[in-house]
Amino acid sequence: MAEAVTEARRGTEVEERLIGTASGPTGGPILLCVAGIHGNEPAGVHALRRVLAALDGRLDKLEGSIVALAGNLAALEAGRRFVDRDLNRAWTRARLEQLRSNRAAGESVEDHEQVELLDAIEAVLHRAGGPVFALDLHTTSGPGGIFSVFTDSLPHRAFAKELPVPMIFGLEELVDGTLLNLLSENGVVALTVETGQHDEPDAIDRAEAAIWIAIVSSGVLPERSVPEVIAARALLHRDAGHLPRAFEMRHKRDVVDGDGFVMKPGYSNFQPVQAGDLIAEDAEGQVGISEPGRLLMPLYQEQGEDGFFLVREFPAFWMGVSHVMRRAGLSPFAFWLPGVKRVTGSPDEVIVNKRIASFFARQLFHLLGFRQLEDAGSSLVMRRRRFDEGRYLRELPVPTSLETPPGLD
Ligand SMILES: [Zn+2]
Numbered sequence: 001m002a003e004a005v006t007e008a009r010r011g012t013e014v015e016e017r018l019i020g021t022a023s024g025p026t027g028g029p030i031l032l033c034v035a036g037i038h039g040n041e042p043a044g045v046h047a048l049r050r051v052l053a054a055l056d057g058r059l060d061k062l063e064g065s066i067v068a069l070a071g072n073l074a075a076l077e078a079g080r081r082f083v084d085r086d087l088n089r090a091w092t093r094a095r096l097e098q099l100r101s102n103r104a105a106g107e108s109v110e111d112h113e114q115v116e117l118l119d120a121i122e123a124v125l126h127r128a129g130g131p132v133f134a135l136d137l138h139t140t141s142g143p144g145g146i147f148s149v150f151t152d153s154l155p156h157r158a159f160a161k162e163l164p165v166p167m168i169f170g171l172e173e174l175v176d177g178t179l180l181n182l183l184s185e186n187g188v189v190a191l192t193v194e195t196g197q198h199d200e201p202d203a204i205d206r207a208e209a210a211i212w213i214a215i216v217s218s219g220v221l222p223e224r225s226v227p228e229v230i231a232a233r234a235l236l237h238r239d240a241g242h243l244p245r246a247f248e249m250r251h252k253r254d255v256v257d258g259d260g261f262v263m264k265p266g267y268s269n270f271q272p273v274q275a276g277d278l279i280a281e282d283a284e285g286q287v288g289i290s291e292p293g294r295l296l297m298p299l300y301q302e303q304g305e306d307g308f309f310l311v312r313e314f315p316a317f318w319m320g321v322s323h324v325m326r327r328a329g330l331s332p333f334a335f336w337l338p339g340v341k342r343v344t345g346s347p348d349e350v351i352v353n354k355r356i357a358s359f360f361a362r363q364l365f366h367l368l369g370f371r372q373l374e375d376a377g378s379s380l381v382m383r384r385r386r387f388d389e390g391r392y393l394r395e396l397p398v399p400t401s402l403e404t405p406p407g408l409d
Pocket residue numbers: 038041138139
């Protein structure tokens with residue numbers, strides 16, 4: 001397999017988890033950047049080195065700080081997505097507790113990586129006296145993967161909108177245990193950015209562009225001190241401006257060991273597909289598309305648990321409607337709809353009876369800022385996202401430790 005051979009000889013050496021930092025006054029905003037949490041995605045590491053070098057001459061202009069961390073050092077060196085397990089899938093509070101309890105006695109390479117990365121992130125959150133923004137830098141195995149992913153609450157959406165790349169809504173509901181989700185739940189305004197195909201040089205340029213834009217939109221440096229930001233916006237617009245601004249997630253194909261899933265060659269991100277298109281094969285035969293849409297992240301590497309995603313355009317009109325509904329604080333009224341029941345003891349969770357609340361329920365709750373936790377056939381369990389209120393646009397949340405359960409706000 002050609003891919004395995006090229007993967008094996010293409011490692012990226014990163015000596016320390018801390019790629020670098022540029023510190024301004026305490027109490028200012030912090031931009032936390034994580035690159036290479038998947039080891040075959042080194043573009044972000046290179047981009048962060050470039051930005052930090054370029055910042056050297058203007059440290060006196062900083063109004064906040066930037067901290068750049070490498071995700072999976074062992075996998076970066078091996079040039080593989082991961083060594084023993086995916087480092088971007090076990091960021092749950094239960095798992096962190098378990099890692100803490102057997103500390104250095106972790107069983108896998110990624111246990112060790114995760115404890116170290118967790119410590120480095122906790123140190124940043126601990127010293128934060130103001131808002132913390134995060135940029136989690138990734139690339140895709142197929143071509144054209146330029147987009148952002150975030151948990152859709154108002155401050156996160158505002159941060160994402162600054163990047164002129166498609167925003168994918170609802171992806172985070174289908175992928176559990178990501179660092180993005182845990183950071184967001186704890187008050188970090190976090191964004192995952194995919195900047196192209198793993199080893200294309202443009203992926204580094206786009207990651208660099210995303211970092212410059214985030215430096216400005218997080219308030220770490222004022223725009224007048226970042227002349228790079230104009231070219232950065234132009235670059236991302238050049239490469240992603242032809243695509244719709246927003247997409248919603250429709251479907252994910254899981255890949256498990258032994259199911260024989262193989263994408264057919266030639267598919268790229270955002271490629272339009274029709275119902276019935278046969279785009280992959282698995283042990284049971286051909287894999288077809290269930291409804292028209294566009295492909296996202298077709299799997300063209302050996303490691304990975306997601307075969308492909310199917311998304312469809314999320315019209316700007318509905319994005320506007322949902323923004324207005326949330327700013328107006330309409331979410332609590334959803335609890336009074338027919339077929340909707342509150343979960344006892346959990347003020348932000350509802351059970352939606354799909355028969356009574358019918359087909360519109362899921363869409364309506366998404367517009368109101370709820371995230372789906374579980375689809376139990378006849379009912380849906382959904383939870384209101386934290387920090388999804390207008391007041392958090394005026395005053396950003398101050399994050400808490402990732403290991404303490406979030407309090408109620
Ligand atoms: Zn990745």
